[in-house]
Amino acid sequence: MSGDTILNVAPIEIAQSRERRPVTAARETVFDIRNLSVSYGKTPAVKDVSFEIYRNMVTAIIGPSGCGKSTFIRTLNRMNDLVPSAKVEGDVLYHGQDLYASRVDPVQVRRKIGMVFQRPNPFPKSIFDNVAWGLRVLGMKDNLKDRVQHALEQAALWDDVRHRLKKSALGLSGGQQQRLCIARALAVEPEVLLMDEPASSLDPIATSRIEDLMHTLKRDYTIVIVTHNMQQAARVADLTAFFSLDVLPDGARTGLLVEYDATEKIFTQPSDKRTEDYVTGRFG
Amino acid sequence: MRITLQEDLDSINANLLEEGQLVLRALRGALNALREADAELADEVIAFDDEIDRRYISIEQGIEVLLARQTPVAVDLRLVLAMLHTNLHLERMADYCVTIAKLTKLVANVEPEPRMIQAFEEMGSRAEEMIRVALDAFVNRDLEEASSLVDLDELIDRANRRVVRQVLELGPDPARTEWGLRMIVVSRCLERIGDHAVDIGEQVAYLVTGEFREFTDASHPVERS
Ligand SMILES: Nc1ncnc2c1ncn2[C@@H]1O[C@H](COP(=O)(O)OP(=O)(O)OP(=O)(O)O)[C@@H](O)[C@H]1O
Ligand SMILES: [Mg+2]
Numbered sequence: 001m002s003g004d005t006i007l008n009v010a011p012i013e014i015a016q017s018r019e020r021r022p023v024t025a026a027r028e029t030v031f032d033i034r035n036l037s038v039s040y041g042k043t044p045a046v047k048d049v050s051f052e053i054y055r056n057m058v059t060a061i062i063g064p065s066g067c068g069k070s071t072f073i074r075t076l077n078r079m080n081d082l083v084p085s086a087k088v089e090g091d092v093l094y095h096g097q098d099l100y101a102s103r104v105d106p107v108q109v110r111r112k113i114g115m116v117f118q119r120p121n122p123f124p125k126s127i128f129d130n131v132a133w134g135l136r137v138l139g140m141k142d143n144l145k146d147r148v149q150h151a152l153e154q155a156a157l158w159d160d161v162r163h164r165l166k167k168s169a170l171g172l173s174g175g176q177q178q179r180l181c182i183a184r185a186l187a188v189e190p191e192v193l194l195m196d197e198p199a200s201s202l203d204p205i206a207t208s209r210i211e212d213l214m215h216t217l218k219r220d221y222t223i224v225i226v227t228h229n230m231q232q233a234a235r236v237a238d239l240t241a242f243f244s245l246d247v248l249p250d251g252a253r254t255g256l257l258v259e260y261d262a263t264e265k266i267f268t269q270p271s272d273k274r275t276e277d278y279v280t281g282r283f284g
Numbered sequence: 285m286r287i288t289l290q291e292d293l294d295s296i297n298a299n300l301l302e303e304g305q306l307v308l309r310a311l312r313g314a315l316n317a318l319r320e321a322d323a324e325l326a327d328e329v330i331a332f333d334d335e336i337d338r339r340y341i342s343i344e345q346g347i348e349v350l351l352a353r354q355t356p357v358a359v360d361l362r363l364v365l366a367m368l369h370t371n372l373h374l375e376r377m378a379d380y381c382v383t384i385a386k387l388t389k390l391v392a393n394v395e396p397e398p399r400m401i402q403a404f405e406e407m408g409s410r411a412e413e414m415i416r417v418a419l420d421a422f423v424n425r426d427l428e429e430a431s432s433l434v435d436l437d438e439l440i441d442r443a444n445r446r447v448v449r450q451v452l453e454l455g456p457d458p459a460r461t462e463w464g465l466r467m468i469v470v471s472r473c474l475e476r477i478g479d480h481a482v483d484i485g486e487q488v489a490y491l492v493t494g495e496f497r498e499f500t501d502a503s504h505p506v507e508r509s
Contacts, residue, residue, distance in 0.1 A: 212287045234353040235288060267352040 028055040036090035045071040046255040060237030067243040068255025069226040077113035114185035118197040120177035122169035134188040155183035175206025195225040240266040304419040310381040315408040323392040329385035336378040366487040373480040380473040394463045414481035430485035440478040447471040
């Protein structure tokens with residue numbers, strides 16, 4: 001016997017790619033959405049949606065125009081309250097608490113669950129005041145400068161604007177304005193960031209910066225993003241929910257959740273034919 | 285600057301280099317088992333292949349997901365395709381190590397011919413060197429180092445041709461003849477490992493230049509001694 005062995009070196013761990021993390025890994029539920037339906041007047045917009053959104057993950061909502069993505073994401077911080085005709089049925093539990101219970105203050109909800117919109121919408125004020133605005137409203141006035149700087153740093157905008165904080169926010173580029181809106185949302189220390197098509201008005205470079213930003217921010221925040229751009233969902237999201245349109249017996253069209261899974265699954269082996277048709281571009 | 289894409293590329297790349305190290309271990313094990321006619325070590329080499337296969341599949345899946353999610357283009361796309369090919373070449377090399385181990389077991393009771401064992405040791409070291417050169421060229425995107433694999437391969441090819449002659453000289457003993465015939469296959473395995481190293485070198489050239497061309501054209505061979 002030679003006593004030789006090739007196994008005398010410790011076996012190298014099979015390095016799993018991050019996405020292959022077993023589905024059983026502990027995940028903390030932030031939103032538990034149960035049988036959620038929303039209608040505008042008598043017209044249903046989304047029907048019977050149930051799924052869970054997890055902490056420190058990016059969850060993407062994709063689907064064709066009009067399938068209720070914006071309607072859905074707005075239920076997560078009660079933005080639909082501002083639309084008089086909107087009627088919300090079913091439950092949205094936030095950390096197990098009913099978000100729509102009568103004692104819940106919608107202003108507090110929107111503080112914890114911030115939102116960034118499709119079009120950058122800075123106030124016609126200075127860059128500093130844009131970020132400080134929410135802090136002042138909420139009385140978070142201690143260390144105001146530090147808080148503003150921290151928010152701008154988190155939004156990867158600090159280096160661009162540190163020397164022009166007193167200048168008007170409207171002088172920023174579109175991509176900078178969008179990052180300013182993200183900073184404004186982050187300043188009040190939310191837990192969740194909702195983004196409805198945050199990059200659809202931006203050029204590819206600015207889009208790429210926003211996507212990198214999401215990748216960094218998910219360490220500290222839970223992110224839900226609505227996007228028209230399937231490739232964007234593929235790039236940034238850990239989990240993807242595909243919504244589509246269903247024709248009801250009375251001929252009305254309504255949005256529904258077709259499939260919800262790990263993003264890599266949705267883009268390599270979706271379970272539902274409708275998802276496959278959509279992600280391969282064969283949909284209608 | 286596309287953090288996720290870069291992280292994913294780096295992770296697959298690291299995985300691939302580790303696979304290369306595993307293949308080197310399998311080859312060393314196979315060569316030692318052959319030299320010592322050690323059936324137990326040969327079994328270990330055969331079992332070790334599962335680990336390499338797992339690595340192979342994990343890289344393959346990583347690339348599938350990366351293609352689906354990150355839509356790489358230009359140099360990123362070439363890197364992904366080169367990694368896809370290289371992964372397959374490494375896995376094939378490991379399969380040849382298994383074949384050598386199996387042949388070793390089949391003739392473990394026959395006294396090996398020292399002169400030929402010496403020749404295999406030399407071929408094996410050359411094959412090991414070629415794997416190292418190929419991986420190194422891949423890491424450093426080194427076109428010159430990649431091209432040098434052609435000359436190294438020529439040395440293995442020559443040694444392979446000598447083995448046939450040596451087997452013919454083994455004499456009439458049927459046990460020795462059987463041993464010799466098995467050893468022709470062993471020799472062929474080492475020679476094929478060298479070919480796969482050259483193929484990895486071609487992937488490096490593709491990665492660097494953006495053009496794929498074979499270093500040598502097997503269907504129009506140059507005159508050989
Ligand atoms: N404020 C509103 N009042 C009445 N109907 C509305 C209102 N907002 C949306 N809808 C209707 O609800 C349905 C879903 O709209 P929603 O904006 O949620 O879709 P979407 O998936 O976000 O579409 P897009 O991709 O075009 O943004 C549509 O039929 C739309 O016309
Ligand atoms: Mg919308």
